[in-house]
Amino acid sequence: MKSRLIVSASPHLHKDESVSRIMWMVAIALIPAGAAGVFIFGTGALRIIILGVASALATEGILQALTKRKVSILDGSAVITGLLLAYNLPPKVPFWLPIIGSFFSIAIGKQIFGGLGQNIFNPALVGRVFLMASWPKYMTTFTQPLRAGAGFDAVTSATPLAALKEGKVLESISKWDLFLGLRAGCIGEVCIFALLLGAAFLLLRGYISWHIPVTYVFTVAVFTFIFGSRGLFAGDWLFHILSGGLILGAFFMATDYVTSPLTYKGQVIFGIGCGIITAIIRLWGGYPEGVSYAILMMNAATPIIDRYTRHRVYGIK
Numbered sequence: 001m002k003s004r005l006i007v008s009a010s011p012h013l014h015k016d017e018s019v020s021r022i023m024w025m026v027a028i029a030l031i032p033a034g035a036a037g038v039f040i041f042g043t044g045a046l047r048i049i050i051l052g053v054a055s056a057l058a059t060e061g062i063l064q065a066l067t068k069r070k071v072s073i074l075d076g077s078a079v080i081t082g083l084l085l086a087y088n089l090p091p092k093v094p095f096w097l098p099i100i101g102s103f104f105s106i107a108i109g110k111q112i113f114g115g116l117g118q119n120i121f122n123p124a125l126v127g128r129v130f131l132m133a134s135w136p137k138y139m140t141t142f143t144q145p146l147r148a149g150a151g152f153d154a155v156t157s158a159t160p161l162a163a164l165k166e167g168k169v170l171e172s173i174s175k176w177d178l179f180l181g182l183r184a185g186c187i188g189e190v191c192i193f194a195l196l197l198g199a200a201f202l203l204l205r206g207y208i209s210w211h212i213p214v215t216y217v218f219t220v221a222v223f224t225f226i227f228g229s230r231g232l233f234a235g236d237w238l239f240h241i242l243s244g245g246l247i248l249g250a251f252f253m254a255t256d257y258v259t260s261p262l263t264y265k266g267q268v269i270f271g272i273g274c275g276i277i278t279a280i281i282r283l284w285g286g287y288p289e290g291v292s293y294a295i296l297m298m299n300a301a302t303p304i305i306d307r308y309t310r311h312r313v314y315g316i317k
Contacts, residue, residue, distance in 0.1 A: 019116070022257075023076025025207055029198035030083050030252065036181055036191035040145045041091035045187045048098050049086040055102035056082030063111045077116045081105050084124035084253060087188020088245065088292070089131075093138045101127040121299045122259050125292045132292075142184035159184045160243040161288040164229065178242035189245040199251035211267035212260060212274075213250040217241055219275025227283055240282065249291035250274075259299040266302075266309035273298045 038046045060078040064071045085101050105127030113119040132139045142159050158166065160173055160183055177183055181191030189195075202208045221237040228235015240246070254260060254274055261270050274294045281290025 019077075020075040022207055023080055025205065026202065026252070027076055027079050027083060029201045029207075030080070030087070030188070032194035032197045033087060033188045033191060033248065034083065036194035037087070037091070037187035040181050040190060041143065041187060042146050045091045047095065048089055048091065048093065048187060049083065051095060052086030052089070052098035052102050053079055053082035055099040056085070056106050059103045059106040060111065063107060064115070067111075069115065072116070075116065077110075078106060081110065081123045081127075084122075084188070084248075085127045087248060088124065088128045088186050090139065090142045090185075091187050092141065092143050097131060097135065097138055101131045104130045117258055119258060120302070121296055122253050122256050125253060125296050128292050129296065142186075144184055145182050145190075159288065160239070161282065164239075164243075165282075165288040173239075175238060175242060178239070183243075185243075186245060189248040192242055192247050195247045195251065199247070202251070202255075208251070208255040209264065209267065211264050212254050212271040215268050215271030216250040216254055216274045216278075217246060219272050220246060220279050223276060223279035224283065227279070229283070240279070244282075244289045245291045246278065249295055253291075254295050254298075259302060261302055261305045261309060263306070263309045263311060266305045269305055269309065270298050270302065273301065 034049055038049070056078045057073045061071050061073045064073075082098075082102050082105075085105050086098050089098060089101070105123040108130075109121055109123030109126030110116065110119045128139075140162075142162075160178065163173075173183070179192045181194070183190055199208075199213065203210060221241055224235045224240040225237040226233055226235065228237070228240075250271075254271065261267050274291075277294035277297055278290040281287060281293060287293075
């Protein structure tokens with residue numbers, strides 16, 4: 001039997017990975033952080049996660065149907081948006097907050113641009129910033145872990161970064177507790193151990209590279225060490241790494257394929273930019289956390305970063 005010559009357009013190298021598979025792998029990597037959040041804060045956190053994901057799926061399906069586009073809610077992208085939006089919420093927010101947040105994330109942060117692959121900002125962060133601007137009271141009211149508030153349904157408490165911003169003494173906050181998530185904070189950001197488990201899975205499987213998260217975290221560490229509140233070259237850099245949403249943002253939101261640079265060189269620039277903006281907001285801004293704003297600002301800078309860091313076209317000097 002004669003073999004056939006098949007002529008096709010490039011690229012000619014293919015992998016078994018698909019967009020849908022990658023999205024679901026990222027969703028799986030986020031499960032440990034969500035499970036830890038539910039364990040730390042109780043079943044109320046699970047309700048927020050479910051509402052966030054369900055609202056994101058419903059919004060995407062309805063909008064795609066109304067605009068006569070293929071309904072692709074099973075590709076995993078809406079699930080990730082709903083998860084990340086819920087992970088960025090305090091554990092005791094009203095039930096309608098994750099619903100509105102997920103709707104805004106999908107409708108304004110994603111579908112208004114044309115859907116997956118065409119949005120210029122991370123959709124979950126668009127939703128979070130919208131909620132922060134609209135209902136700051138709910139978005140800045142945090143509760144202690146169940147163990148710390150034993151005997152009570154919820155005990156309000158400032159996050160470590162908020163306490164630092166208010167000038168409170170932080171020697172009583174254990175780095176080990178910060179690592180395990182035994183502190184006030186958002187559902188999916190508190191347990192660094194669980195986040196690093198998911199991040200290790202993505203790195204080992206090659207779904208993300210080290211360039212953005214490592215340069216992001218390293219830049220925050222260096223900047224806060226040099227200019228930290230304890231004096232020049234005396235800042236508590238480890239506290240800043242373990243507090244707030246830095247690890248969640250660096251490994252799971254700043255690495256978004258659509259809204260981050262294409263080349264490794266561009267990704268390093270992106271990570272450094274995120275780190276500097278985050279540190280500036282934390283140290284001198286009016287808000288104790290700066291991860292969301294830093295990533296969104298660098299999302300806006302991604303096109304120009306890609307322009308000046310793109311690979312040279314073969315045959316052109």
